[in-house]
Amino acid sequence: MFSGIIETVGVLMETEKKHGGMHLVFGGVSFAGELVIGESIAIDGACMTVVRSDGERMSFDVDLSLETLSVTQMGSWTPGRRVNLERALRLSDRLGGHLVLGHVDDTGWLISRRDEGGTTFLTIGVPIRHASLLIPKGSITVDGISLTVNALSDYPEEESVHVELAIIPHTLSATNIGERKPGDLIHIEFDVVGKYILRAGSIEKSGDGTFRPL
Structure with missing residues (x-):
């Protein structure tokens, strides 16, 4: 669950086609070292799962499924694109925006x-x-x-x-x-x-x- 209040803007660093889907690496992310493998993060509104994080490089990785590629524009993204990032809400967080699932319609x-x-x-x-x-x-x-x-x-x-x-x-x-x-x-x-x-x-x-x- 998200609120639609963007925490930071990251940059797409690398793309790789993988097992019918894609693997993306994002950099320039100040909170990358705080990300835990398996947690959710919204990338331009699409809820994704963190599969790797690196605080020193300020980067994290996600894998895109065929379903994600079919309902979003993420498959056409190229390195250098800036993306909106938001980590999932804590139950104690203020809801400054509105209830957002991260499921692109x-x-x-x-x-x-x-x-x-x-x-x-x-x-x-x-x-x-x-x-x-x-x-x-x-x-x-x-x-x-x-x-x-x-x-x-x-x-x-x-x-x-x-x-x-x-x-x-x-x-x-x-x-x-x-x-x-x-x-x-x-x-x-x-x-x-x-x-x-x-x-x-x-x-x-x-x-x-x-x-x-x-």
């Missing part, structure tokens, strides 16, 4: 960017099949960052929803979101509470005690 894309009054407004596109999981002032995770939906516009002919996000200077400096350019693909995770509510409203209990879709 889909990829969206950056449509436009404008700067106004010290705030950067980003408009991202999201496949319209997820429209029911988006509400104004609701939460969304973009490349691992907990953000608030500023405004929504549906475009059925484009089969997409345009989501406006207001990014403050601190978020720009503490994450990699300011490096995204129009057309870039991004990892999207929707609010888990909304997903459960939507699921609960789409099934009913039958006479034999089983559940079925409405």
